[in-house]
Amino acid sequence: MADFYNSDSEPTTRTLLRRVLDTADSRTPRRLRSAGAGAQRALLETPSSRRLNSGTKTTAKQHSHGARSIGRLAHFQVSGNLEEQTPRTLLKNILLTAPESSILMPETVVKPVPALQVVQPSRKESSRGSLELQLPEFEPPTTLAAGLPAPSRKKQRLRLSVFQQEVDQGLPHSQEHPGNADASSLTSSLNLSFATPLQPQSVKRPGLARRPPLRRAVDVGALLQDLRDDSLASAPSGDSLKTPIATLPTDTVLEDTQPFSQPLVGCSPSVHHFLPHPFPTGTEDAERAMGHGTQSSGPGLQNHKIIEAEDSQGTVEAEEPEGSSEDENTSDRPAELAASTPEFLQAKQLHPIPETAPPPGVAVLSSETLEPASARLPRKPRTAGSRPRQDSYKAGLNHYIKLFSFYAKMPMERKAFEMVEKCLDKYFQQLCNDLEVFAAHAGRKTVRPEDLELLMRRQGLITDQVSLYVLVERHLPLEYRQLLIPCAFSGNSVFPAL
Amino acid sequence: MFVEGKEALNPAQKRLKAAVHYTVGRLCEEVALDKEMQFSKQTIAAISELTFRQCENFAKDLEMFARHAKRSTINTEDVKLLARRSNSLLKYITEKSDEIAQCNLERKARKKKKSEDGNKSSRETAEAEAVDSED
Numbered sequence: 085m086a087d088f089y090n091s092d093s094e095p096t097t098r099t100l101l102r103r104v105l106d107t108a109d110s111r112t113p114r115r116l117r118s119a120g121a122g123a124q125r126a127l128l129e130t131p132s133s134r135r136l137n138s139g140t141k142t143t144a145k146q147h148s149h150g151a152r153s154i155g156r157l158a159h160f161q162v163s164g165n166l167e168e169q170t171p172r173t174l175l176k177n178i179l180l181t182a183p184e185s186s187i188l189m190p191e192t193v194v195k196p197v198p199a200l201q202v203v204q205p206s207r208k209e210s211s212r213g214s215l216e217l218q219l220p221e222f223e224p225p226t227t228l229a230a231g232l233p234a235p236s237r238k239k240q241r242l243r244l245s246v247f248q249q250e251v252d253q254g255l256p257h258s259q260e261h262p263g264n265a266d267a268s269s270l271t272s273s274l275n276l277s278f279a280t281p282l283q284p285q286s287v288k289r290p291g292l293a294r295r296p297p298l299r300r301a302v303d304v305g306a307l308l309q310d311l312r313d314d315s316l317a318s319a320p321s322g323d324s325l326k327t328p329i330a331t332l333p334t335d336t337v338l339e340d341t342q343p344f345s346q347p348l349v350g351c352s353p354s355v356h357h358f359l360p361h362p363f364p365t366g367t368e369d370a371e372r373a374m375g376h377g378t379q380s381s382g383p384g385l386q387n388h389k390i391i392e393a394e395d396s397q398g399t400v401e402a403e404e405p406e407g408s409s410e411d412e413n414t415s416d417r418p419a420e421l422a423a424s425t426p427e428f429l430q431a432k433q434l435h436p437i438p439e440t441a442p443p444p445g446v447a448v449l450s451s452e453t454l455e456p457a458s459a460r461l462p463r464k465p466r467t468a469g470s471r472p473r474q475d476s477y478k479a480g481l482n483h484y485i486k487l488f489s490f491y492a493k494m495p496m497e498r499k500a501f502e503m504v505e506k507c508l509d510k511y512f513q514q515l516c517n518d519l520e521v522f523a524a525h526a527g528r529k530t531v532r533p534e535d536l537e538l539l540m541r542r543q544g545l546i547t548d549q550v551s552l553y554v555l556v557e558r559h560l561p562l563e564y565r566q567l568l569i570p571c572a573f574s575g576n577s578v579f580p581a582l
Numbered sequence: 583m584f585v586e587g588k589e590a591l592n593p594a595q596k597r598l599k600a601a602v603h604y605t606v607g608r609l610c611e612e613v614a615l616d617k618e619m620q621f622s623k624q625t626i627a628a629i630s631e632l633t634f635r636q637c638e639n640f641a642k643d644l645e646m647f648a649r650h651a652k653r654s655t656i657n658t659e660d661v662k663l664l665a666r667r668s669n670s671l672l673k674y675i676t677e678k679s680d681e682i683a684q685c686n687l688e689r690k691a692r693k694k695k696k697s698e699d700g701n702k703s704s705r706e707t708a709e710a711e712a713v714d715s716e717d
Contacts, residue, residue: 525663526651538650542643 101179105172481508515539602637603630640664658683 485504489496522535540546545555556565591599606629610621647660658679665671 521663521666522650525647525659534650538646541646 098179101175105175478505481505484508518542599630599634602634603627606630606633 482505485501485508488504489501518539519531519535522538523529523531526532526535537546537552540552540555546552603626607626610626610629614621643664644656644660647663648654648656651657651659662672662675662679665675
């Protein structure tokens with residue numbers, strides 16, 4: 085796909101660049117990079133065809149941040165003063181390498197670049213050789229291919245064709261919206277320095293657009309949901325539990341900010357009991373949810389961990405649904421927390437719902453719900469209400485299974501799903517068992533953060549080198565981190581108030 | 583690969599490891615005679631290495647459990663917590679611990695009845711504690 089662009093743009097670009105190189109610029113380049121940038125800028129403005137523009141942009145793109153510099157140095161003359169070897173060498177390298185990587189950025193690169201220093205090293209990189217340029221070219225396709233979801237090769241080919249279309253569209257787009265580059269172009273240029281800039285974005289968007297929010301939604305949400313359902317199931321009011329759960333999604337999906345108006349009868353009394361527990365409790369639970377991934381008997385949980393680790397940007401949805409389903413803490417916590425769990429239940433199928441609830445509240449809610457859920461287990465016999473627990477519990481497991489299949493990148497048999505579900509089931513049951521036993525071992529009836537920490541230590545997640553706080557910092561998004569680790573914010577109160 | 587790890591230990595640990603290896607060898611011999619199947623040397627070495635490392639893990643876990651219960655002494659409860667994974671093992675250990683506790687009680691009662699002397703009772707309690715700590 086680069087070829088057809090190259091065929092059109094390359095000669096022109098080459099010609100222009102040659103022209104630039106040959107012309108002796110009268111203006112003395114105050115800055116080394118500006119000369120080169122100016123040349124590129126001239127190239128940008130001279131060609132009238134869009135292809136040319138794209139080609140130049142490509143070349144500019146190749147300079148990673150060079151494109152940014154182009155806009156800024158637009159008014160500078162073409163770098164006739166090519167005495168500096170760097171720009172000329174760079175330009176020559178561009179000529180050499182332009183055909184190979186002609187993939188264009190969708191956003192126009194014509195932006196004033198504040199950091200010329202960035203341009204300089206990037207140019208130097210390009211000057212080092214075409215090899216470097218080639219390598220990154222190969223990488224993105226493979227990474228992209230790897231990043232694509234499980235679909236078969238055929239789908240991957242389709243995606244590439246889609247990508248081609250998008251590339252075509254991207255060119256005109258970039259022409260039309262010169263001013264849109266901004267951060268996007270900067271970031272994209274940063275990411276795609278010498279490689280195919282357009283490809284990753286266009287390919288990523290259709291394939292994975294809806295995935296990240298889903299992934300976020302599952303991790304803690306599902307776990308909390310499961311635990312909560314466990315506790316709910318064990319609660320005497322099994323039926324009443326079912327109805328709130330069923331109604332939650334519909335109610336809370338649209339009403340993000342509305343407090344969880346249907347506190348679960350069985351849960352509320354026990355829940356309030358645990359309200360005083362500070363965030364660290366929740367943290368432990370949240371951490372535990374993440375800790376699961378590393379040591380799960382089922383691979384799905386492992387993928388979970390990967391997901392958690394990868395998704396540094398937390399979609400609060402996941403937490404929010406959890407919080408709302410857990411609800412119990414609505415009285416104390418902000419109302420928005422309520423929205424979480426039912427949203428989470430639906431989040432699996434729905435698109436990410438814009439969450440209005442503040443993440444900290446959600447995290448607190450989710451964490452607190454986790455603790456009361458697990459704490460109530462030792463008290464109540466598990467025999468009662470196993471069926472109502474089963475449905476929502478399985479719903480939560482299903483989400484994990486979907487994650488697992490997503491990361492497997494290949495189609496999975498139904499039996500495999502069943503096995504994964506079995507493993508997850510056993511894993512979580514064992515987990516709750518352990519927590520219960522740990523609490524009892526310390527002569528308590530409540531699961532406390534220390535129990536969770538002990539569990540994670542046994543799992544090998546927490547060692548003498550790695551403490552819980554380290555894990556929190558590593559894997560939780562910023563909003564939750566703020567909750568769990570007291571940070572002093574200028575002008576704000578410190579959370580959590582221990 | 584089968585002889586690894588001994589170099590990093592101090593002499594006491596090396597002796598301990600050798601003792602474990604010897605014991606494992608004897609046990610494997612018995613099993614071999616019983617099942618009429620031979621054990622290769624590497625197998626025995628692997629088992630003994632495994633046992634040794636697992637004992638290290640056990641010790642750390644026991645310490646963690648004791649600390650979790652805010653105690654400075656490892657208790658039978660800690661050991662039971664450690665063995666809860668395997669049901670049969672847990673049952674066995676529970677039975678054993680009950681036996682031992684019962685023995686201790688009996689011994690205590692007997693000896694207290696026999697001697698009203700403070701010295702003797704203190705000695706017995708010390709023995710009982712020692713026995714308990716052995717559990």
